[in-house]
Amino acid sequence: DAGVTQSPTHLIKTRGQQVTLRCSPKSGHDTVSWYQQALGQGPQFIFQYYEEEERQRGNFPDRFSGHQFPNYSSELNVNALLLGDSALYLCASSRDGRTDTQYFGPGTRLTVL
Amino acid sequence: GNSVTQMEGPVTLSEEAFLTINCTYTATGYPSLFWYVQYPGEGLQLLLKATKADDKGSNKGFEATYRKETTSFHLEKGSVQVSDSAVYFCALSVGPYGNNRLAFGKGNQVVVIP
Numbered sequence: 001d002a003g004v005t006q007s008p009t010h011l012i013k014t015r016g017q018q019v020t021l022r023c024s025p026k027s028g029h030d031t032v033s034w035y036q037q038a039l040g041q042g043p044q045f046i047f048q049y050y051e052e053e054e055r056q057r058g059n060f061p062d063r064f065s066g067h068q069f070p071n072y073s074s075e076l077n078v079n080a081l082l083l084g085d086s087a088l089y090l091c092a093s094s095r096d097g098r099t100d101t102q103y104f105g106p107g108t109r110l111t112v113l
Numbered sequence: 114g115n116s117v118t119q120m121e122g123p124v125t126l127s128e129e130a131f132l133t134i135n136c137t138y139t140a141t142g143y144p145s146l147f148w149y150v151q152y153p154g155e156g157l158q159l160l161l162k163a164t165k166a167d168d169k170g171s172n173k174g175f176e177a178t179y180r181k182e183t184t185s186f187h188l189e190k191g192s193v194q195v196s197d198s199a200v201y202f203c204a205l206s207v208g209p210y211g212n213n214r215l216a217f218g219k220g221n222q223v224v225v226i227p
Contacts, residue, residue: 004156033214042117042202042217043157056214090156092215102215104149104156 002027004093004105012111013081021076021108025093031055032074033102034066035090043090049074050096078110086112115140117203119218127226128195134188134221136177136203144207146170146179146186147215151200160188160201198225 005024013019025032031050035043045058049068068074072093078085088109092102120135138144145164149157161170166181175190186203203218 035215040219042204042219043215045214045216048214056208058214092157101159101162103159106156 006105023091029093033092037088117218123222132190144205147204149202
């Protein structure tokens with residue numbers, strides 16, 4: 001049983017560009033959450049998708065947007081990249097209605113130059 | 114708001130020593146509490162969890178008890194191994210859904226010396 005997968009593993013962009021990160025949830029999971037982890041910090045919640053809708057959102061600007069597809073996979077889009085967007089982006093999946101256990105992928109390391 | 118505070122600084126200890134990492138929380142409502150571990154170059158792995166007061170989560174020799182009266186969820190292990198070297202994050206989850214946003218502490222780097 002494959003766990004949560006993310007692509008790409010690493011990405012280098014320049015300021016002002018746009019980026020798309022991808023996530024496939026664990027088999028049987030229907031909910032995807034995205035987190036940003038800056039170097040040396042704990043992950044910060046960006047948003048959560050369920051039934052192809054954004055259900056919860058953290059304190060991130062509108063430059064951060066997402067999408068969930070009918071097969072439950074998800075994308076995170078970041079527009080107008082800033083140097084401060086450099087971080088590890090983590091995707092977590094879970095099954096709605098279950099008690100809170102989220103399973104994390106290995107992350108995508110984004111570097112903005 | 115909902116937040117988690119972990120003790121400052123890395124933790125360095127010898128193999129077979131006793132490990133304690135402190136975690137306190139602030140939350141509205143009744144949170145679930147978690148410890149996640151992150152090995153170098155990897156994502157987060159759930160280590161243990163507790164969903165109500167006085168519950169004890171345990172896994173791989175690690176334990177933590179949900180203390181509502183002190184709003185704490187301290188992580189302990191009686192005898193650490195070199196393979197326990199990693200970053201440990203305390204987290205909470207509270208809200209109306211079956212799975213809610215996680216709020217993490219800053220993490221503690223644990224280094225176990227042979």
